[in-house]
Amino acid sequence: MLQTIRDRAQGIVAYIIVGLLIIPFAFFGVYNYFTGDSNPTVATVNGIDITRAELDAAVQRQQSQLRELLGDQYNPALFDESHLRPQVLDRLVDQAVLLYFIRSQGFRVTDESLRSFIRSQPYFLADGQFSKERYRAVLRQSGYSTDQYEAQLRQQQLLRQLELGIVGTAVATKHEMARFVALERQSRDLAWLKIDSANFRDQTQVDAKAIQQYYATHKQAFEQPAQVKVSYIELSENALADQLELDDKAVQRFYEEFKDSRFTVPDARRVRHILIKLPKDASQHQIEVARGQIEALRERIVQGASFAELAQRQSQDVGSARQSGDLGFVRQGEMAKAIDEAAFKLPIGETSEPIRSRFGWHLIEVTASRAGGVKPFSEVESQIRQELLKQQSGKRFYKLSNQAANYAYEHPDSLEPLAAKFGLKIRQSNWFSQAGAKEGIASHPKVVKAAFSDEVLKQGLNSQSIDLGDEHQVILRVDQHKPAAVRPLAEVRDRVREHLVTVGASEQAQKLGAQLLEKAKSGQSLEALAEANQHARYSAVGWVRRGSNKVPAAIVERGFRLPHPSSDALALAGIELSDGGYGVVEVRGVRDGALDKLDAAERTQVRQGLQRLNAESTLQAMIHVLRQQADVEFDRGQVPSGDAP
Amino acid sequence: MAGYRSEEEQIDQIRRWWGEYGRSVIAGVIIALVSILGWQQWHGYRDRQELAAAAAYQALVADLGDGNTAAAKSQAEQLQSEHEGSAYAVLAALQMAGQYVKQDDLQAAGKALRWAVDHTQLPALQTIARLRLARVLLGAGDAKAALQVAQPVPKDAFAGQFQELIGDIHIAQSDQASAIKAYQAALADGSNSQRHGLLQAKLNDLGSAESAL
Numbered sequence: 001m002l003q004t005i006r007d008r009a010q011g012i013v014a015y016i017i018v019g020l021l022i023i024p025f026a027f028f029g030v031y032n033y034f035t036g037d038s039n040p041t042v043a044t045v046n047g048i049d050i051t052r053a054e055l056d057a058a059v060q061r062q063q064s065q066l067r068e069l070l071g072d073q074y075n076p077a078l079f080d081e082s083h084l085r086p087q088v089l090d091r092l093v094d095q096a097v098l099l100y101f102i103r104s105q106g107f108r109v110t111d112e113s114l115r116s117f118i119r120s121q122p123y124f125l126a127d128g129q130f131s132k133e134r135y136r137a138v139l140r141q142s143g144y145s146t147d148q149y150e151a152q153l154r155q156q157q158l159l160r161q162l163e164l165g166i167v168g169t170a171v172a173t174k175h176e177m178a179r180f181v182a183l184e185r186q187s188r189d190l191a192w193l194k195i196d197s198a199n200f201r202d203q204t205q206v207d208a209k210a211i212q213q214y215y216a217t218h219k220q221a222f223e224q225p226a227q228v229k230v231s232y233i234e235l236s237e238n239a240l241a242d243q244l245e246l247d248d249k250a251v252q253r254f255y256e257e258f259k260d261s262r263f264t265v266p267d268a269r270r271v272r273h274i275l276i277k278l279p280k281d282a283s284q285h286q287i288e289v290a291r292g293q294i295e296a297l298r299e300r301i302v303q304g305a306s307f308a309e310l311a312q313r314q315s316q317d318v319g320s321a322r323q324s325g326d327l328g329f330v331r332q333g334e335m336a337k338a339i340d341e342a343a344f345k346l347p348i349g350e351t352s353e354p355i356r357s358r359f360g361w362h363l364i365e366v367t368a369s370r371a372g373g374v375k376p377f378s379e380v381e382s383q384i385r386q387e388l389l390k391q392q393s394g395k396r397f398y399k400l401s402n403q404a405a406n407y408a409y410e411h412p413d414s415l416e417p418l419a420a421k422f423g424l425k426i427r428q429s430n431w432f433s434q435a436g437a438k439e440g441i442a443s444h445p446k447v448v449k450a451a452f453s454d455e456v457l458k459q460g461l462n463s464q465s466i467d468l469g470d471e472h473q474v475i476l477r478v479d480q481h482k483p484a485a486v487r488p489l490a491e492v493r494d495r496v497r498e499h500l501v502t503v504g505a506s507e508q509a510q511k512l513g514a515q516l517l518e519k520a521k522s523g524q525s526l527e528a529l530a531e532a533n534q535h536a537r538y539s540a541v542g543w544v545r546r547g548s549n550k551v552p553a554a555i556v557e558r559g560f561r562l563p564h565p566s567s568d569a570l571a572l573a574g575i576e577l578s579d580g581g582y583g584v585v586e587v588r589g590v591r592d593g594a595l596d597k598l599d600a601a602e603r604t605q606v607r608q609g610l611q612r613l614n615a616e617s618t619l620q621a622m623i624h625v626l627r628q629q630a631d632v633e634f635d636r637g638q639v640p641s642g643d644a645p
Numbered sequence: 646m647a648g649y650r651s652e653e654e655q656i657d658q659i660r661r662w663w664g665e666y667g668r669s670v671i672a673g674v675i676i677a678l679v680s681i682l683g684w685q686q687w688h689g690y691r692d693r694q695e696l697a698a699a700a701a702y703q704a705l706v707a708d709l710g711d712g713n714t715a716a717a718k719s720q721a722e723q724l725q726s727e728h729e730g731s732a733y734a735v736l737a738a739l740q741m742a743g744q745y746v747k748q749d750d751l752q753a754a755g756k757a758l759r760w761a762v763d764h765t766q767l768p769a770l771q772t773i774a775r776l777r778l779a780r781v782l783l784g785a786g787d788a789k790a791a792l793q794v795a796q797p798v799p800k801d802a803f804a805g806q807f808q809e810l811i812g813d814i815h816i817a818q819s820d821q822a823s824a825i826k827a828y829q830a831a832l833a834d835g836s837n838s839q840r841h842g843l844l845q846a847k848l849n850d851l852g853s854a855e856s857a858l
Contacts, residue, residue: 105732105767108699164706165736166770169743171777173751173784179813183846563852571852617806617837618773624802624836625769 042089044633045096050089058088089634095159097626102158109157114150117157167619172610177603178595180610185593190541190551190559190585193516193526197502197509197580199535204504211496215489222487225433229480230451232441233408233415233424235401237471241393246385254384255377263375266332270368271343272325274310275317278360294354294361301351307365316360329370339364394471401473405465408475412461415477428479441476444468451478506580512536513582517574520584529584536584543591554578555585564590698724698733705737709744717741725760735765735774742777751785762794772803779810788817805834809844816847825853 041049062084118124124135139149215222255263274297276290297314301307311325320327327335332344336357346352346366355362404422411417419426432442434452441447450456450463457478466474489496516529516536530538541551541559548556558575562585565571571587598606701724708717721737728734738761745754758778765771775794782791792814798807812827828848832841 101769106695107732108695110696110700110703112700113703161736165702165739166773169736169739171743171746171754171780173746173780174749175784175786175817176780176813179816180843183843183850186850561849561852564850613839613843616839618776620837620839621802621806622769622773628801 040635042635043093044631044635045093046100046630046632048096048100050092050096055085055089055092058092059084062088093632094623094627097623097630097632098162099155099158100630101626102162107158107161109154109161113157114153117153118150166622167615170611170614170618172607172614174595176610177606180606181595181598182592185545186560187543187545187591187593188559188587189543189589189591190555191526191588192539192541192551192555192586193513193520193530193584194537194539194577195509195513195516195535195582195584196537197505197582200505200508201501204501204508206497206500206504210500211493212489214496214500215492219486222492224482224485224487225435226452226484227431227433227482228451228457228478229431230429230441230447230476231415231426231479232429232447232474232476233404233418233426234441235397235404235424235465235473235475237390237393237397240396240400241389244389244392244396246388246392250388251381251384252377254388255380259374263380265372265375267344267372268329268331268370269343269366270329270370271327271335271339271364271366272307272311272323273317273320273327273339273362273364274307274315274325275320275359276361277316280358290361291354294363298351298354298363301363301365307351307363325365326367329368397471401465404475405473408462408465415462415475418462418475431482441474444474447474447476451476457481502580509535509580509582510576513574513584517572517584520572520586521570523570526584526586543589552577552583555583558583558585559587562587694728695731698728698731701728702733702737705740709740714744714748717744721757725764729764730766732765732767732770735761735767735770738764739774739777742781746781746784751781754781755785772799772801776803776806776810779807779814783810783814783817788814792818802836805831805837805840808834809840809847812847821851825851829853 040052042052042055043050059081063081118135119130123138124130126134136146139146144152274294276294276297278286278290282290297310301310308324308326312321315321315325317325330343332340334340335343336359338355338357339362342352342355342364343366346364348366348369350365352362352364355364400422404418404424407421408415408418415426418424427441429441430437432448432451434448436442436445436448442451444466446466446468450466453463455461456463456476460478463474463476466476468474512533512535516533519529520526526538530536539551541555544550544556544559546556546560550556554575554577558573562571562573563569565587573585575583575585577583595603595606701720705717705720705724708714708720718741721741724731724737725734738757742754742757742761745751745757755778758774758781761774762771762778765774779791779795782788782794792811795807795811795814798804798811808827808831812824812831815821815824815827825848828844828851832844832848
């Protein structure tokens with residue numbers, strides 16, 4: 001439990017509570033003092049306006065900071081504008097209230113400290129020195145005048161004084177630390193009796209009358225939602241395509257028409273190359289040197305060295321060098337002109353002369369050649385058929401879906417005419433409720449919505465055409481309707497019986513547990529009680545820390561809410577367990593955590609944690625007090641968040 | 646209508662008026678000038694004083710940052726004697742107290758905080774200083790003095806923190822019943838949400854909270 005305080009203090013919750021306050025400390029605009037009246041205000045604090053632009057900027061900053069903080073877990077829906085806006089506005093008001101306070105108390109920022117701060121900012125340095133020109137230029141670029149920037153800095157430093165001087169000076173004494181550690185690291189010696197309700201199931205009698213009575217008084221628990229069964233007609237492009245017959249002549253015509261363009265493949269050659277790079281503005285000398293290098297490489301290849309190996313080691317085209325210089329199959333016109341020409345002239349396996357391109361000097365080798373030509377009809381026929389089918393079914397779908405929708409509307413009392421007219425098939429769904437179904441047509445929320453619409457359910461008409469996307473539409477009507485009803489007793493009798501047995505068994509367990517608790521309180525040991533009672537089971541938990549997962553969490557939790565045992569008072573409590581059983585918990589000893597057993601790092605952590613807690617409480621209380629004294633007005637339409645401190 | 650008298654008559658009249666009121670007019674103008682100048686002077690003086698206090702305070706903070714407690718201490722003493730009424734003198738006391746607590750010198754911390762409580766004119770700052778003073782006194786083992794400082798409990802958003810501290814003081818005095826009452830009051834106050842977990846743990850340890858939240 002205490003751990004959660006610390007975790008939370010470092011976690012997102014604290015970030016949102018405290019962080020929101022500190023963030024604007026860092027870069028809080030003072031635009032409103034300088035920009036014109038065209039900027040509407042959202043709130044006024046002690047006569048100072050907070051403008052809409054300011055609020056907008058703060059909201060955006062907050063969103064981008066949350067996005068950065070949460071990374072992948074950032075859920076835009078959770079932090080949308082309407083959600084964040086009131087919170088951010090609230091924090092801006094807090095800040096304005098604090099600023100008003102420090103200003104009115106004579107807090108000042110000296111010119112000297114402002115100057116030294118500005119001079120220390122890295123963005124204003126030129127050659128390691130503060131530069132006035134650069135300072136002005138940087139500010140101009142970000143749209144500030146120096147006056148605006150300096151006013152903003154002053155404000156920022158005032159808040160910083162408050163932050164460091166009043167809030168940050170919060171103290172945490174050793175006494176406080178010791179108390180915290182005593183509680184947080186406390187361990188307790190626990191023991192407990194478990195009275196399992198399962199023991200009492202056999203003895204629990206449930207008669208027909210009890211079932212009847214329970215059923216009569218808990219009818220709403222057995223309610224079944226309204227259900228419908230629908231018939232529907234599906235229109236889909238895919239289904240239409242299956243029904244279409246293509247005219248062979250049309251297929252042939254299509255082939256002839258696109259033979260030269262789409263079904264002709266140009267010649268291609270597979271090329272590898274070696275590059276010696278040259279800069280764009282290479283001097284004559286550089287060009288000659290590079291040429292010398294490429295000539296030397298060519299010589300080695302002609303002497304028998306492997307082109308591929310040399311390409312891998314020597315080519316300066318890094319990408320292709322990894323593939324031993326391979327560029328894959330290329331068509332004419334795809335490469336630089338000089339290379340292109342050579343590639344389509346060179347016999348396979350021969351190394352070219354050095355070729356100059358704008359990249360530098362190349363050597364190329366053709367490793368394979370693929371002759372182009374017109375693909376034969378047999379090779380592309382199925383492709384053409386598919387394409388034509390898609391084309392035609394698409395057209396047909398568009399036309400049919402329009403006609404069908406109209407026809408269904410004109411004959412609203414049945415799907416039969418529609419099916420007959422267009423040769424479509426009527427299908428039937430299973431029962432489904434407004435919750436929809438996992439499979440089938442009722443798995444589409446739009447279908448469910450239409451089936452339960454007034455028009456379809458109450459007036460008994462055909463639905464409109466429901467678009468399910470991907471050229472898929474449905475028209476439906478309700479065949480059968482079961483209104484919401486209470487399930488008959490016969491159907492639920494077993495469930496009721498089971499429930500009553502569970503409840504009855506639990507009651508007996510609780511009753512026995514309460515008796516045992518009384519006996520324990522009067523001095524009988526848990527062990528002895530377990531011995532004497534077959535339904536009670538004793539277990540010694542031993543020493544555990546808060547939040548231990550060794551025993552049922554509920555037992556530990558209850559154990560840590562008991563007073564310390566003493567010579568004249570036992571520490572005992574009863575607890576109803578979530579499984580219907582009962583537990584009698586006893587604390588037999590308490591050992592507080594000891595501050596001196598912590599190492600230096602852990603101590604520092606405790607001190608800092610408490611100091612931060614005290615600091616945050618101070619800040620929160622201060623804001624609360626100051627806001628009560630302040631004159632804060634929200635403009636209409638701006639809803640401050642409900643959790644204002 | 647006595648509208649058209651001779652020029653001489655008019656001049657005569659003005660002379661008489663001047664004879665009667667001239668001194669008062671001159672005196673009035675002088676008083677006005679003096680008070681405007683005085684006001685400006687005074688403002689300028691106050692301005693300079695505030696800036697000087699701010700600068701001295703900043704030097705103190707820098708000293709503390711450098712770990713030079715002795716220099717910070719003399720800086721604080723100077724601030725407190727030369728700018729007694731300034732908020733910076735109080736801040737200096739808070740800074741020094743924070744430093745002393747870190748060094749576990751609770752006597753010195755208590756002295757600094759006592760000065761702050763006695764010298765600040767700002768209710769909010771005084772409440773904060775008082776809370777810290779009581780905390781330090783308890784830390785130094787003087788529960789009785791701590792209780793005196795912690796009472797009366799302010800009637801604002803600081804109430805919860807005071808009640809919690811009073812509970813801690815009662816624990817130190819082995820007065821569990823009073824501690825439970827104080828912790829419950831603190832919990833009921835509810836204006837310090839971040840202390841809720843710790844408070845609940847303190848109450849639970851006394852076995853008084855029958856239901857956990």
